[in-house]
Amino acid sequence: MRLFKVKLLLEGRYIFMYEMKQEYKIGIEQIDEQHKKLFELADRAYVLLKDEFAIDKYDKIVEILDELKDYTIFHFKSEEEYMESIGYKRLFTQKIEHAKFIESLENVDYKHIDVDQDESLVKILNFLNDWLTEHILKTDKLIGQ
Numbered sequence: 524m525r526l527f528k529v530k531l532l533l534e535g536r537y538i539f540m541y542e543m544k545q546e547y548k549i550g551i552e553q554i555d556e557q558h559k560k561l562f563e564l565a566d567r568a569y570v571l572l573k574d575e576f577a578i579d580k581y582d583k584i585v586e587i588l589d590e591l592k593d594y595t596i597f598h599f600k601s602e603e604e605y606m607e608s609i610g611y612k613r614l615f616t617q618k619i620e621h622a623k624f625i626e627s628l629e630n631v632d633y634k635h636i637d638v639d640q641d642e643s644l645v646k647i648l649n650f651l652n653d654w655l656t657e658h659i660l661k662t663d664k665l666i667g668q
């Protein structure tokens with residue numbers, strides 16, 4: 524996680540934020556731009572998790588989740604189309620990993636969010652951490668090679 528978090532001094536205290544560093548770029552502009560959006564979503568989830576003044580985070584969590592779901596479907600389709608266009612050999616592996624990410628998003632129990640809102644945000648962050656560190660760095664990186 525520390526790989527893509529930077530410390531910022533804000534109002535006298537340090538906060539972390541998610542930032543897409545050079546090492547996450549796979550070298551294909553269209554895909555890199557889309558991955559950037561994931562970091563933005565992770566950052567929003569993180570800021571919300573750390574917001575001690577928000578009493579009810581439910582609506583914002585649902586908003587992030589809905590956006591994440593729509594974006595994920597759009598991004599994977601776009602990434603797969605690109606791989607098809609270049610006759611990419613590892614397309615099948617990619618499709619399997621993508622399907623798993625979509626499946627976990629579809630299985631999110633919205634009723635559970637209200638039981639523990641911060642726990643739900645941690646789950647979203649864990650999901651994104653997996654994606655960012657495992658999938659992008661290990662699987663997507665190969666597309667640009």
Ligand SMILES: [Fe+2]
Nearest residue numbers: 602617662663
């Ligand atoms: Fe991918």
